[in-house]
Amino acid sequence: MISLVLGVETSCDETAAAIIKEGKHVLSNIVASQIDLHKEYGGVVPELASRNHIEKIIPVIDEALNTANVELSDVEGIAVTNGPGLIGSLLVGLSTAKAISFGLGIPFIGVDHLEAHISAVHLERDVSFPFLGLIVSGGHTSLYLVNGYTDFKLLGRTRDDAAGEAFDKAAKLLGLSYPGGVEIDRVAKKGNRQSIKFPRPFKSPQSFDFSFSGIKTSLVYYLRKYPNPQADQIADICASYQEAIVETLVDKSLNAAKLNNLKTTVISGGVACNSRLRELATEKFNQEGISLYIPSLEYCTDNAAMIGALGYFKLKRDEKSELNLNPYSTTRPRYIRGKGLVLENKPV
Numbered sequence: 001m002i003s004l005v006l007g008v009e010t011s012c013d014e015t016a017a018a019i020i021k022e023g024k025h026v027l028s029n030i031v032a033s034q035i036d037l038h039k040e041y042g043g044v045v046p047e048l049a050s051r052n053h054i055e056k057i058i059p060v061i062d063e064a065l066n067t068a069n070v071e072l073s074d075v076e077g078i079a080v081t082n083g084p085g086l087i088g089s090l091l092v093g094l095s096t097a098k099a100i101s102f103g104l105g106i107p108f109i110g111v112d113h114l115e116a117h118i119s120a121v122h123l124e125r126d127v128s129f130p131f132l133g134l135i136v137s138g139g140h141t142s143l144y145l146v147n148g149y150t151d152f153k154l155l156g157r158t159r160d161d162a163a164g165e166a167f168d169k170a171a172k173l174l175g176l177s178y179p180g181g182v183e184i185d186r187v188a189k190k191g192n193r194q195s196i197k198f199p200r201p202f203k204s205p206q207s208f209d210f211s212f213s214g215i216k217t218s219l220v221y222y223l224r225k226y227p228n229p230q231a232d233q234i235a236d237i238c239a240s241y242q243e244a245i246v247e248t249l250v251d252k253s254l255n256a257a258k259l260n261n262l263k264t265t266v267i268s269g270g271v272a273c274n275s276r277l278r279e280l281a282t283e284k285f286n287q288e289g290i291s292l293y294i295p296s297l298e299y300c301t302d303n304a305a306m307i308g309a310l311g312y313f314k315l316k317r318d319e320k321s322e323l324n325l326n327p328y329s330t331t332r333p334r335y336i337r338g339k340g341l342v343l344e345n346k347p348v
């Protein structure tokens, strides 16, 4: 029976490796961030990201092994993100994982980055199934019904921008630095969240989908009407804009939990670091008597511990990937009668 898993994550701008024991115990969790590399461009430059992963991947894996105090030969399985993400970036982690798997003669498994974000919860607590999972990251905003460690059913997702994208684009419009979500969270603390009324899209309780492009567009119009805002006005804009996104996320997920009769909800992904989201979600879920778990900040943002966790549970079920496994850039949902939305992880 497998115990020690090496997790590898290179889907975007973090090179990460972790050693996980039995899917729950983090022996090491190393993340090399490329934020400084991409800062001057105001967003991730895919070509630079891939090249940087190539430089970092082996040192990061070495550090994960050293910190965990284990030898490479002690590792019994490898879990690696194979999508969604930037193809050039994904290929670095995937090829490295395949090479180690082949060299050591141990199994490897490709895992979905979004499902892994949800699995981050297992690193810190025991959660009983089924539960609702909300993933809020830079590229995705999706609701899942989670029936088991490896059983995820998509309930809804954003039809346009992701919540993190809405934060990042707004920060750019306001002249704030990268990554935008972190900056808006910081600046919003000084502002009044009731000062400007930004739209709350897709209020229909029947839909589990999201849409954030309208909020962003209304900010564009607002700035055309009131150009060159001063620092205190920027704080008010950030606070009000953040409130519109956060309220939408909380209300939609609360509604989804209630309609699906779920007593537990997990929120994860980079945007789950947002202080107002953590505060409002805790308040509203408490009021409804639904348990809410949001992982610690280090497990909400991109990391390889969550990849190792999900990979462990898949390997334990004897799921394995073949050496010809391809990465995929986006997850495409397809409606199948009787099954609802089903994700197709298509290779590119």
Ligand code: KG4
Residues within 6 Å of the ligand: 012, 136, 137, 138, 139, 140, 163, 164, 165, 167, 168, 179, 180, 181, 182, 185, 269, 270, 271, 272, 273, 274, 275, 300, 301, 302
């Ligand atoms: O999960 P993640 O680290 O990478 C992806 O898989 O996309 O999420 C990154 C996203 C970025 O859009 C970033 O601006 C956002 O998470 N983010 C935040 C905060 N911290 C990170 N958004 C709002 N408030 C924060 N405190």
Ligand code: ZN
Residues within 6 Å of the ligand: 113, 117, 137, 138, 269, 270, 301, 302
């Ligand atoms: Zn992520």
